[in-house]
Amino acid sequence: MPQKVLFIIKDIESAEPLGIMYISALLKKNGHLTYFSGTGGVDLTEIIEKIKPDIIGYGICTGFQNYYLDLNRHLKQQFSFISIFGGPHPTFFPEFIEEDSVDIICRGEGEFPMLDLCNYLDEEKDIRFIKNLWVKQNGKLYKNDLRPLITDLDELPWPDREGSYDLDRSFREYGARSFLSTRGCPFECSYCFNASYIDLYGDSWKKCRVRSPSDLVNEILHVKMTTPLKFVQFRCSTFPWKIEWLKEFSDLYKKKIGLPFYCHVRADLLNEENVKLMADAGCYSVNMGFECGDENYRKTVFNRHITNEQIEKTCEILHRNGIRILSDNMVCLPGGNLDLDIKTWRLNVKCKVEYPLAMILQPYPRTGIDKYCRENGFFNGNYDEIYYNYYFYSPLNFKDKQEKRKMENFHKLFAFTAEFPPALRIVRYFCRFRLNLFFITIFRFWYSWCYHYRIMPFKKTSKDRRETIEALLGIYKTDRYEKN
Numbered sequence: 001m002p003q004k005v006l007f008i009i010k011d012i013e014s015a016e017p018l019g020i021m022y023i024s025a026l027l028k029k030n031g032h033l034t035y036f037s038g039t040g041g042v043d044l045t046e047i048i049e050k051i052k053p054d055i056i057g058y059g060i061c062t063g064f065q066n067y068y069l070d071l072n073r074h075l076k077q078q079f080s081f082i083s084i085f086g087g088p089h090p091t092f093f094p095e096f097i098e099e100d101s102v103d104i105i106c107r108g109e110g111e112f113p114m115l116d117l118c119n120y121l122d123e124e125k126d127i128r129f130i131k132n133l134w135v136k137q138n139g140k141l142y143k144n145d146l147r148p149l150i151t152d153l154d155e156l157p158w159p160d161r162e163g164s165y166d167l168d169r170s171f172r173e174y175g176a177r178s179f180l181s182t183r184g185c186p187f188e189c190s191y192c193f194n195a196s197y198i199d200l201y202g203d204s205w206k207k208c209r210v211r212s213p214s215d216l217v218n219e220i221l222h223v224k225m226t227t228p229l230k231f232v233q234f235r236c237s238t239f240p241w242k243i244e245w246l247k248e249f250s251d252l253y254k255k256k257i258g259l260p261f262y263c264h265v266r267a268d269l270l271n272e273e274n275v276k277l278m279a280d281a282g283c284y285s286v287n288m289g290f291e292c293g294d295e296n297y298r299k300t301v302f303n304r305h306i307t308n309e310q311i312e313k314t315c316e317i318l319h320r321n322g323i324r325i326l327s328d329n330m331v332c333l334p335g336g337n338l339d340l341d342i343k344t345w346r347l348n349v350k351c352k353v354e355y356p357l358a359m360i361l362q363p364y365p366r367t368g369i370d371k372y373c374r375e376n377g378f379f380n381g382n383y384d385e386i387y388y389n390y391y392f393y394s395p396l397n398f399k400d401k402q403e404k405r406k407m408e409n410f411h412k413l414f415a416f417t418a419e420f421p422p423a424l425r426i427v428r429y430f431c432r433f434r435l436n437l438f439f440i441t442i443f444r445f446w447y448s449w450c451y452h453y454r455i456m457p458f459k460k461t462s463k464d465r466r467e468t469i470e471a472l473l474g475i476y477k478t479d480r481y482e483k484n
């Protein structure tokens, strides 16, 4: 009997969950049945009664673990199914398997472990020793090794996009779609999960696995023909930067797609030649990590060997080629203070970034920064204190509580103030007050506005407009699952 797998995901947010969409595509190709459901505005009980899934799968990031645990416990009380959790949180915090109601966790790439699981259940074979899975059965835990990484990404079936529309029906009409051109990253920045993947998989993770331009462009073409695609988002860690790949991609993309796109880049990998090719292909905006304005901190604590001069020069090249920049910045840094965050802000002002996105540093499990924070007493190691989103509070300890509050407040005003740099003095003064809601509202409104209208401008759906209005009104989503 083919297995019935239901993937449950809380929110589709601004991008679809490609990881589970890849898994779903492979399962479907092999004759299994997959379903997707969101959690808001639907009756999960009714959905599960109808589908009767053999397996329920969740893909989770740190900060969401309790939400999904509450949900899974609630479902387990009513139904019988195997629960499996994958994604960054169980990968790097496999102790998660010890939680009640968790049957299996998947570490690392999930396509083939999940296929094995379904096939073995189908054939009534023993599931305890499937590579990448940690399986809990009859009170015993089976911790299995990892299998090698998928080497040829072109061989994977394209992500199951139809399934993702069940998560959010309005998404079918959405003008942007996400794609992946690579997996892996050769660098080891201490705050990023790629370095943790290198610990897990060794050097094979460092070898950036790149799809062929033709497979990638054909996937985009298929989506363009079947949806109202207006804007392409490449969500891979670092967009391919090598000239040969870019030349081939640029030619094909222009001919077959011709739509603006957004991608992630690294300042030290770009130059006049590759930026020109990207711009020529249709690159409209990029996401580039600045992370910290202090070169020494960036190098020693973040293990990110990029100079301010390289960042400034690359911003100039990008702007000269008409490409807008969304920069990634981290604030509330371990051992840091408001002055350090202001230094980062100044670098953004100098580089005339279109949207300087600030995130509050989170010590995600098994990253270098997690270790650094624990060893230096900045973090107590309780990952449940990591908030579900890095836009609110810092889970770190600071000796001076007032300074922590100033940094958390400055985070909310970081991007807006960069628009009016002379306002820095007055903003700095206001950061000492307990005005969280007011600051958060400014942050969310400006974020939503810049993201939707500056960085990815395409015709918006009523959902986008609702999000911008909700941001203005201070309406929030919850980070715990609430039973109806």
Ligand code: B12
Binding pocket: 010, 011, 012, 013, 014, 015, 016, 017, 018, 019, 020, 022, 023, 057, 058, 059, 060, 061, 062, 063, 064, 084, 085, 086, 087, 088, 089, 091, 092, 106, 108, 109, 110, 111, 114, 180, 191, 192, 193, 194, 235, 236, 237, 364, 365, 388, 389, 390, 391
């Ligand atoms: C695109 C993206 C997003 C998108 C879509 C997220 C999503 N649900 O997929 C958006 C913008 C919405 C987003 C939001 C957030 N993201 Co994000 N995001 C990414 C990004 C850039 C790409 C994800 C991706 O598609 N990867 C490629 C696919 C193939 O890999 P994958 O998702 O890991 O999936 C594979 C395996 O993990 C596994 N797997 C995954 N799910 C499941 C489920 C089952 C059942 C099984 C068996 C296996 C399995 O199999 C998959 C296929 O091989 C990654 C960085 C990266 N380059 O991966 C960060 C990343 C995943 N995000 C991260 C974070 C922190 C967040 C946020 C919490 C940020 C915030 N708001 O504060 C939110 C949480 C969103 C959520 N609802 O869970 C962190 C996670 C760190 C951690 N330890 O949890 C990452 C790793 C970046 C980082 N900081 O290092 N994100």
Ligand code: SF4
Binding pocket: 185, 186, 187, 188, 189, 192, 193, 194, 195, 237, 238, 266, 289
């Ligand atoms: S932050 Fe960027 S460059 Fe550094 S390891 Fe992560 S993906 Fe690679």
